[in-house]
Amino acid sequence: MVEPILDIHDLSFARRGRSILNAVQLRVPAGSVLGIIGPNGGGKTTLLKLILGIEHPTQGQIRIAGLNPRRAVLSGRLVGYLPQSPQLSLNLPITTRDLVMTGLAGRTGLLRSHDPDDVLHVQALLGQVGLAELAGTTVADLSGGELQRALIARALAPRPQLLLLDEPIVGIDRRGQQDFIQLIQNLRARLGLTVLLVSHDLRVVASVCDRVACVARTIHYHDVPQHIPPELMYRMFACDVAAFGFNSNSPLPRCEDPACDGHHLAAPAHLPTSIPGIESVSPSETSDDKETR
């Protein structure tokens, strides 16, 4: 069995007495791409912040390559992160290359110059995200999509083992989304990169992820190594009960899968049977559908 690069055990988190995440169990094997979906306010971004050590669990623990989040992040070379809506100060006139280079600050360390190999890596990344010609452009002059691509390159700059992407394709056009999917697949193939991808875009999740977790206070985790069929994707996404028209006070429909221990939510009957842009695959073709919690 592949060793997990990310191991979350019995994780709970509350803010001002309100439970945000409860009893989360998650083991992410190295080299896998885990899609994290779920309703707004379900705790997806909080989960990423806990993994990054920005927030601290009220219970349980997180290990990244055997280290606690703080140590893993301070190493500067284990974790790369793209936030959902970064609060960048554009008053500092830095170039696109400078912005991407800021991703190396922790890896390089205090009072040291960047390694020439890392500088070359940044140059290569700028090319891979299609920003080579804009490397010398001031960040304030980039479009929203260009800035997003620069931030993706920034997250990849320290050559992390674990890449956390929070809504990475928001603001990127269709072509950019295809390039992003290609980039993730290439990185995974070349570097064995482990990726946690938070997204509401099921098409992208289905395209690049081999596992999907639905986060709604806890985690409903599905290990699907080959392809995620639309029916299963809907069932996973069914934790967004409001989006599917359920009354939150009424009992939720339960999954009828005999292998399920009862924590799954079943897809409502009125849902369409296919998602545009996702190839339809029979549920019987899925190799696994398990829930860790």
Place this chain on the structure above:
Amino acid sequence: MNLLDVFSSHEVFALATAIPAGSESESVGRTVIALIAFSAVSVACAMLSLVVVARRWAFIGEGIGHSGFGGAGTAWMLMALVPAWDRAWLPLLFVALFSLGAGLGMGVLSRRGRISGDVAVGIFLVGTVAWGFVGQQIYVQTRGTEPAGFLTLFFGRPERITDAYALAAMSIAIAVTASLLLLKKEIIAYCVDPELAETTGVRVGFVHYLLITLLAVTTIVGLQVVGTLLITALLVLPGATGNLLSRKLPVVTAVAIASGLAGALGGQLIHDALPIVPLGPAFVLVMFVLFILAFIIAKARGLRG
């Protein structure tokens, strides 16, 4: 002897040698030392102004400067109530302690948004100014006169630059320049987005408090030149001027430093030519005019909308 005389005198080079007290050489020496001190403060403030503008910390500089008044008020109160503590250096000590303490206090409160930066500054600013006035009034009621240095604190006293002050100004200029150069990549990452920098492994707390400390110490030193009312100008105008004229960090830095130095030199020249114009305000007004010129140039060149 004014600055114009200094530049036309060969005796400027005698600074490194012993200068007889009361001689013309001493006057030259004092003017040159003052100019060196102003230039050092200008460089320190200009470099920090890039951070102040990037992080929108202008109000923090204002808060630190005004907090010094609370320190002075404490010293005046102690001097009025305990005659044995009536020492000329006591207000300076308390100004430094209060400014540094307020700077760090604002840094703690504003970090991670526990309280917004503006609110944190406002709390310290009004609290310390109110406290300072209480101390000043106790001194006035007890001694029947204004405490020494009351107006200096508000408007500065640049004509009384001592060797020790010049040394302090040069030290802070070197400390600021060295810190910004040695920690350039961490400070840039922090200024772009502190939270993002933290996720990259930057020790954001260290960078945050280092910058606040440098800002506080620079403000304390700068108070002698322009006082609490105008210190913010030195911490904002150079960076703002640089940002108007370029979008390249090295150019913006150079313009900011040049703007600060032009303020120091120009202010001294104006004061020498028109002694009725106080040196500190002249210093600030030159930088303000440079900012207006930069704004007009930027508009003409389409650099800013």
